[in-house]
Amino acid sequence: MPKRLLRPFLSNLALASALVLPAAALAGGHAIALHGEPKYGPDFEHFEYVDPGAPKGGSVRLSALGTFDSLHPWILRGVPAQGLSQVFDTLTTNSADEPFTEYGLIAETIEVDPEGYWVRFTLRPEARFHDGEPVTVDDVIWTFETLREKGHPSLRSYYRDVTGAEQTGEHEVTFHFEGNENAELPLIVGQMPVLPEHWWADREFDRTTLDKPLGSGPYRVAEVRQGRHIVYERVEDYWAEDLPVKRGRHNFDRIRYDYYRDADVALEAFRAGEYDFRQENIARNWANAYDFSAVRDGRVQREEIDHEIPTGMQGFFINTRKDRFSDPRVREALSLAFDFEWTNRNLFHDGYTRSRSYFSNSELAAEGAPSDAELEMLEPYRDDLPEALFEAAFEPPSTEGERGLRRNLRQASQLLAEAGWEVDDGRLVHTESGERMRFEVLLDDSSFERVVLPWRRNLERLGMDVSVRTVDTSQYQSRMDDFDFDVTVQLIGQSNSPGNEQRNYWSCAAAETPGSRNYAGICDETVDALIERIIHAPDRDTLVAATRALDRVLLHGHYVVPHWHLPAFRLAYWDKFGRPETSPTYSLGFDTWWYDEERAADL
Template sequence: MMRLLLPLMAVMANASAMAADPADVPTRHALALYGEPALHEDFSHFPHTNPDAPVGGTLTRAATGSSFDSTNPYIVQGTPAAGLGNTYDTLLTRNPNEPFTMYGLLASGIRLDPQRHWVEFDLDPRARFHDGTPVTAEDVLFSFKTLTEKGQPLYGAYYAGVADVRAVDEDTVHFDLAGSESRELPLILGQMPVLPAHYWQDRDFTQPTRDALLGSGPYRIAEVDPGRRIVYERVDDYWGRDLPVNRGRHNIDRLIFDYYRDASVAMEAFKAGNLDFRIGSTARNWATGYDFPAANDGFVKRLEIPDGQPAGMQAYVMNLRRDKFQDVRLREALNLAFDFEWLNKNLFYGAYQRTHSYFANSEMAAEGLPSDAELALLEPHRDALPERVFDSPLPIDMPEEPRARLRRAHELLTEAGYTYRDGQLITPDGEPLRLEVLLHDTRFERIVHPLLRNLKRLGIQGKIRVVDVNQYLNRRGNFDFDIIVGSFPQSASPGNEQREFWGSKYAHAPQSSNLIGLENPVIDDLVERLIAADTRAELDTAAQALDRVLRWGFYVIPQWHLPGTRLAFWDKFGWKEPFPEYGLDLDAWWVDPQRATQVEARQNGN
């Protein structure tokens, strides 16, 4: 035992010796994942904001689902209300005009060891919670410990590389990093919401609550009406109002989230003027749903805003925890049964692009055969990977003609030992193959039915199960499904969150984002390689290798994406263009008083 312990102690001592003394490291105003921040330390506001924007007004939008039962968005239990992130400040905040650069918010200064063995944050002495209590280093320590030990699994995944955290003094917190593999870890530590330790001292953090919890952000909870709505009000004496990262943001007085069980009812509420704003989520509504008087008279506007972020992966997700999905040939056959071209032509008005990659719409998407740089990452795992990962074009080139696709699917199933009995596909264990697609939105039924028709042609018994949102979230969180519609969103700089998406550690962690149930050492290694990438080129290569292995696993049936965001709104809002390249920032919008008066008159029938 001592022979194992002593070298580890020596390694830790050696790492400590290599780390710089914080006194010798300059204090910075921002951190960029690669290169330098675009904005100098004396910047006055983000380029996409209007520092002279008027303040006031209301923004009412829909939240879908039957209800919510918690105002704590950080725990496993309960269904959290929409919009709660507005009430908490983080150490740093992101500039959506840059791929991944974080600027000071609660933290007025940052020191990062050149070898990334540690990072320190100096808290702004002006920072206050809404009750006037100062935000201190002890609050940061409390938040880190509470989120990683009692919060959702994603926090353990995000902060897995932290070896220790301590308060240097009342306003300085120091994180020791376990090695320097994760280049993004100092930045995502800056994304951690800081919770008030004194508020939670006599409360159970793990239990859902409907209390107006204490925060430090630009909004506070003003009204909680479970089953109907949650309302946030702008904090007049918000401590960070005049910070450069906030100037021209958080202009609207009241943010209201009204709950609607059905999206079609929410659309009718929008048309009637009961909602101000909606994100266009369906191609049919976007193409045909805006022929009503207020829209025709110019009181309702629509925008399509390009998005510089990767499209990510929306897909039918197969649950590998179920034995029926263990054979890759079945999973590939199910992919062949999906006819995107028919859907796009007949249901989507040609609006979408087919998704193939987990990093679609970016340079991180794998293409063709592996590059030499990819092969350097893949070769150590050759014995554990199918040969086609190395020598075959990616499965983007499946036959597009539906009959050819189903013929190939039938061949794969036969190779896998499936047989037919009375027109039904029989598994190698002698049982009919039955699959259930779990949904919570009835609008998706018409999209699933064409897939089920093709599965029936293969002899597979498929059905749809629609449940209410709360039951859906419970079954999803406990992985009680065959197939669901899931998404794996990606940023321009993916990192630690990939552990929770694909990592073995999270395959059985309730509420985790490893919906597939992946437990694959090769994928685990590639995820760590991605996280450890020290240059943009290394990051792209690691993402491409990961993408390639995931795609050849046929773990999901990729669906479609739109390289942008569709917005519809009553024409009472203002914004500054150009929009930020790497993310929509609605906090930079404002209510135009004159237009709001005209819109409200129209909504009231005057």
């Protein structure tokens, strides 16, 4: 049992342990759902959001920003190339129209211990790596042990409740768990890639490499030019081609990613026809940058596709490992100085909605006052939490109304004074240490400078000395891995079924783990306890309540200056593609599109 289960949760978990098992796979089945039953039965032929008769062929050119120096995505070192996940198959694969259901891929069947202490996968004998060698139980066990010992540090947290794996049959592998309270563990283990032990036998796993990796997935690496481009080719004799979970997917013969220095250069390359498909994330561009001849005559299509994916939290992440940011009043002052309304109106053409939750665009976002279920989880920690958390949902500062920004800056000055910071000769200094409030906003995309600079002007009005620095992708990634920054822009995405990954985002253990995504350095007993409550939720209602409670605590901790979100995909693409009539609920589903020869010929 995880040691971070605190206070009232210990007694509740004993009851929950008999309730959390994913019943769909108890006897050994084709799929496993975290809550409820899988949507697709054992005899399903394909997912509803694919066209099983989609033609294979053609090529697609995509873009990536920055650079890459590795084809090894499973370790901390290096910047891996885009698209590498297409090379590696996993034990199971998820559907994109259910919150969290995994279907067998390399694994033909999935069986969960009735008491919840293990999960067993029976491998498909036909599963093959690209060199023709079979995928074996030994490969599965070697992959698990290697990822946990030498892989990315966050994987150790992800698999920390998995005590080991053993061969229990010719094609069977069983994973054992420390306890039986974590219903997500069987699904998490199923998401593990299976790597070829024989290919790695004469290679060092903990070092970067530009060797073309060997996998068992639908694509293999065909061409590499470090930092410039990478090309994948479809595996014609792909072993899983006719499985129901793969029908209608992975239709392009070749997928090429070209790397560009920044977003502006990438946009100009798209307009010139240098690549084919673009997901536009900049509202200014969506409003102004697509009035060119290819759009006007229909050769380039634009559309917005709504989705139900939680949009997560994008914002200015504040590194609380720095002493100057340890006081939540200082962090709240930083938030008060950000004028979202001006930014949205002047930079984004009012194209965005302000984020008020770490789980926006979903039922997981906290609303109104806490429910009875939330209060049951929060009450033991009331003395450590702000009273406002118990009264209403969090609202980020607004500059609407008379003298809105001036009002907010005045409130920020009061908070800073309460935290021991006062203005002396125009400079904000700490009254005891004499330290000046000075920090750097670190970026890896120059397009964000136009957002940061107006915020910096407001912060300077408070007496702060703020610098803005944009660095290349490799340096940025290295500094993120080592938490070597003051403030940065990040996005933490979320799913409809949060679970073990929350440890990597917010827990005390992750705050000390290089390469984790706990950028803010959060270490809080209440947060850790609520994460465990999410992981061990016995049903959907409890999961929602626990997630909303965590949302409230994170928001009132002011670890992030919230930005904005859009519950839709903005797409621009040269009109050479076909796609299914039905879009998946929780994904863009680009792997279900195909190359349309007639449309391409018209271009």
